[in-house]
Amino acid sequence: MEVYLDNAATTPMRKEVFEEMEKYFFQDYGNASSLHLFGQKAFEEKENAREKIAKLLGVKSKEIYFTSGGTESDNLALKGIIQKSNKKKVIVSAIEHPAVLRTAEFLAKQGKKLSVIPVNSEGIIDLNKLKKEIDSDTALVSVMHANNEIGVIQPVKEIAELCMEKNVLFHSDTVQTIGKIKINLKETGIDLASISAHKFNGPKGIGAIYIKEGTPIEPLIHGGGQENKLRSGTENIPGIIGLSKALELSLKNIEEEQKRQEELRNELIKFVLEIPKTRINGTYEKGKRLSNNVNASFYGIEGEALIAFLNEEGVFASTGSACSSKSLKASHVLLALGLSHIWAHGSLRLTFGRQTTKKEINYVKEKLPGIVEKLRKMSSIK
Amino acid sequence: MEVYLDNAATTPMRKEVFEEMEKYFFQDYGNASSLHLFGQKAFEEKENAREKIAKLLGVKSKEIYFTSGGTESDNLALKGIIQKSNKKKVIVSAIEHPAVLRTAEFLAKQGKKLSVIPVNSEGIIDLNKLKKEIDSDTALVSVMHANNEIGVIQPVKEIAELCMEKNVLFHSDTVQTIGKIKINLKETGIDLASISAHKFNGPKGIGAIYIKEGTPIEPLIHGGGQENKLRSGTENIPGIIGLSKALELSLKNIEEEQKRQEELRNELIKFVLEIPKTRINGTYEKGKRLSNNVNASFYGIEGEALIAFLNEEGVFASTGSACSSKSLKASHVLLALGLSHIWAHGSLRLTFGRQTTKKEINYVKEKLPGIVEKLRKMSSIK
Amino acid sequence: MYSDKVMNEFKKPKNMGKIENADGIGTVGNPVCGDMLKVYIKVKDNKITDVKVETFGCVSAIATSSKATEMVKGKTIEEALELSKDEVAKELGGLPPIKMHCSVLAIDGIRKSIEDYKKKNKKQ
Amino acid sequence: MYSDKVMNEFKKPKNMGKIENADGIGTVGNPVCGDMLKVYIKVKDNKITDVKVETFGCVSAIATSSKATEMVKGKTIEEALELSKDEVAKELGGLPPIKMHCSVLAIDGIRKSIEDYKKKNKKQ
């Protein structure tokens, strides 16, 4: 059996998305900037896609800009805003994705000011600290909507209100939520939001960013002036079509799907917690965690070894363990929750998708305890 | 009849490229950073593609980095080099693509120094001026290999030698040449070269940059540290596979194909020049122009109107006329050649692809003179 | 980018050419910007009995030249002077914002030809 | 990332566990880095007659623990001290550069257990 439970990393593309994209590869392959029929068709399809996406997110068409993915959108948000601002400070949470963290650190290296706000043991940002950190020199606050490792959802509405009050822009990395949760961006009060298609069964290499009308921002990529001068480069029409189709499909029966996954998640969490010396990382209080995310730590086990054994059984999962990455540093997210290094190294992330079945979860339940036991037996940490 | 002659803008993707990409959408959809089987497969395929591309271009695997396209590669080259350099000056040619020009102008706005080198009436850069402009504060010279509007090929080897002598880095926008001309990047002596897949029948939204080993460069997009820490973001595996396949196919019988197109081009140039008050923009001396490019100007005609009438006849072409763009400024390339505004506004670009046939060119020959005559009759400029 | 009406007008433009013994001629625009118009009018009993235009310019310039001249043909001088760019654009089903200057040009050309007519008439 | 040999060694690691009355014990590594090894040896007539290892660590750490202990079993103390990380890595068909520190760890563990054995022996 093959069980793919790494949907927070990337997802398979849907057939319907692919079918929608196909003709734009060979047939309607025009450059959207070309004046002839081929170009005009491409242009129109692109604008239709933009309109569809905007509608699904409750915003205006011209507030949606296409990019190459979530990472580019995050970079554009942080660098683009600070570039145009006469204020120098950026505030981010301690558990941001590297696309935000590394960018913020780069800005700090460039002479900007950076402030990192801690989270509590549940993974929720400290709003009081955030409030205190926002000063008259603050240009931007960037706090992700849901975390990619632990799935914990941040109170973005409250953060947006706080930022509005203090007259500071608010970017939220919504890469893990758009397509998974119904969001009306306008209502949340977010000023900039990052989108990545491959996280919701769309194509890789395409993303978008929502930027509230009138927000002063400098392009990250200069050139031919596409995307209303904000993002140059020949438009990736098949990608754009794929993104809009994937978003449409994802949001179609979203509540149902969320509920289905939530049940699987709760069942798996309950099961995992019955294994001794095990913890779930991040709150799983109702509504505060993505319905597709289980992140557990097993004391005395190293995560890479765990997922390697799971891999042998056909279960494809991930870990925040340093040994799985090239950085050799344990997950900054788990450490920010206050986990010791031993606990942090022993993490396992299982993230569901639309294709995930109860049968698959049962299969994981069958295999996981034995592997944990085996690794604990070998371990020097008891 | 439908005749697509805008291949410098973008090209249809080849079926074989598509077939190669297809399975990476649904089947081998893993994130190349994931440790499990799905991720490792993706990782390997990506590295195989990189190796193939490197081999085709005569460079090392680790000197090829994937990006979202030509524009991003150009931005990365200029911004990334200047960021890491303690020198302040960038030198570009007057006929660079906006991806280079706008980026250079942005850097100038940021306090860097910019010098723009003119070209002669044939479209070839003034090497003496370039030589004089390179001083001890120069970090980078960026001169494109072939121009996208007029197809004129620059003497990159000589420029590379000059830069080497003066100990200055040399970036070349090779977007219009890679996949169209056989190039051994190592031998040319270029330090950085931009690549865009959709220009040679590959997918849109994927590109690459060659960066000579050891060149100090700052990422444009920070984050998870993909692409050997130079370009973060989940890798676009289908795109990468498509790029490598397209390049392989393009270079397979490249000399033959070039010759075939060159004959069509010469024939069409000869035909066009028989129309009175007509000129060909840029040299068409053997070896100094892309074999797929014809750029003509018709005195007293505005280019947008010309391509609109061609469009009605099913001929899809482009123009450097300001009226076709959103900028309302005439082509900077044609003005740099010394054309008057009237000549510059009357330009027509016809760019061939592999799918272009002699029959199609004959069709253009049949339609073009009548349209030119009609527009001239209407015109206030005789 | 262009409406069907614009394209249809462009494809079969009316009143293109020159009038040999025009009563008024108006030249507007500048080849630097890629648009130059020359409007010729024949006037009889204060009415524009014939109008022709030579246009160096884009799709939009040609379409608005055609449409605007159509709209003033047969009108009195005063009526013709009242024609606005919005009316022309409206008749064409709208123009892209970036191309609005083209419809101004046609209007300006007509006005200039009327001015020229008036000036010549005064002299006589 | 890993060679087949590494994966096979990892999947069925040898010498895992502890020796109750070990003659020498070596603990190396640090949970902060995600790797901690405890090597136990039994020594008789200057020969390592038995060796076991407890490993908290990644695929590479487990595979090298297994392979390195296999390689010193039955060897004399002197021979065991000569085992290098490159030899272990070679036996495993190579290790990813980023993981080389893991094979150092196994070697270090064995050396430390021998040191411990020597120290204890001197005291007696």
Ligand SMILES: Cc1ncc(COP(=O)(O)O)c(C=O)c1O
């Ligand atoms: C929260 C979050 N932000 C940003 C990204 C980056 O998105 P992408 O890989 O599409 O660039 C990811 C996924 O990798 C993510 O999970």
Ligand SMILES: Cc1ncc(COP(=O)(O)O)c(C=O)c1O
């Ligand atoms: C010479 C040149 N450079 C750069 C680019 C930009 O490439 P892309 O559109 O793939 O970003 C193009 C094409 O648009 C080009 O012709």
